[in-house]
Amino acid sequence: EPEVTQTPSHQVTQMGQEVILRCVPISNHLYFYWYRQILGQKVEFLVSFYNNEISEKSEIFDDQFSVERPDGSNFTLKIRSTKLEDSAMYFCASSDPSGPSYNEQFFGPGTRLTVL
Amino acid sequence: SQQGEEDPQALSIQEGENATMNCSYKTSINNLQWYRQNSGRGLVHLILIRSNEREKHSGRLRVTLDTSKKSSSLLITASRAADTASYFCATAYTNAGKSTFGDGTTLTVKP
Numbered sequence: 639e640p641e642v643t644q645t646p647s648h649q650v651t652q653m654g655q656e657v658i659l660r661c662v663p664i665s666n667h668l669y670f671y672w673y674r675q676i677l678g679q680k681v682e683f684l685v686s687f688y689n690n691e692i693s694e695k696s697e698i699f700d701d702q703f704s705v706e707r708p709d710g711s712n713f714t715l716k717i718r719s720t721k722l723e724d725s726a727m728y729f730c731a732s733s734d735p736s737g738p739s740y741n742e743q744f745f746g747p748g749t750r751l752t753v754l
Numbered sequence: 755s756q757q758g759e760e761d762p763q764a765l766s767i768q769e770g771e772n773a774t775m776n777c778s779y780k781t782s783i784n785n786l787q788w789y790r791q792n793s794g795r796g797l798v799h800l801i802l803i804r805s806n807e808r809e810k811h812s813g814r815l816r817v818t819l820d821t822s823k824k825s826s827s828l829l830i831t832a833s834r835a836a837d838t839a840s841y842f843c844a845t846a847y848t849n850a851g852k853s854t855f856g857d858g859t860t861l862t863v864k865p
Binding site for chain 1: 789
């Protein structure tokens with residue numbers, strides 16, 4: 639069964655450093671999302687992406703965040719200058735706008751980001 | 755806020771019993787999805803129910819949606835120890851729109 643994959647599974651970085659989290663959405667999906675979950679808290683929406691542009695973003699997604707689909711398969715989240723409070727599990731998700739499972743958002747296994 | 759809110763926060767049952775979790779939300783939705791999350795792991799998609807649907811089944815899972823009460827329930831029948839996890843509802847108010855998650859219900863199934 640197709641699935642969303644994410645790399646790395648765990649990223650440790652120093653405060654102020656840039657990190658890039660990578661995702662490979664399900665191949666026929668056209669909508670892509672990033673969410674995060676701070677330890678012990680609920681899952682929070684960051685950004686959605688469609689047709690090579692951001693379709694919606696949350697207040698969390700400020701200027702230090704950016705997303706990119708550099709090729710036909712990868713979807714990345716960049717954090718330019720990490721802060722301690724960016725430590726969280728980051729989830730990528732994708733959905734298919736058509737077919738029997740349209741709008742179902744399938745999540746990847748997550749990248750645990752630890753900022754020291 | 756359209757935020758889903760689950761109750762109970764925690765549920766502990768014996769293997770073989772049924773588990774029911776509820777989700778309430780505040781604004782009209784396009785769809786509602788239920789997810790399972792094992793501790794420290796990813797989110798596993800369980801069921802999506804659309805605003806024009808009232809009930810869906812998948813194996814031992816049954817989801818209902820009552821748009822007049824702005825609530826949904828997830829029933830797990832004949833629970834197993836492996837069902838132990840946190841369960842979240844997530845609401846979306848547009849097609850392919852962002853999902854807004856609740857705090858989740860932590861289910862413990864004792865063998």
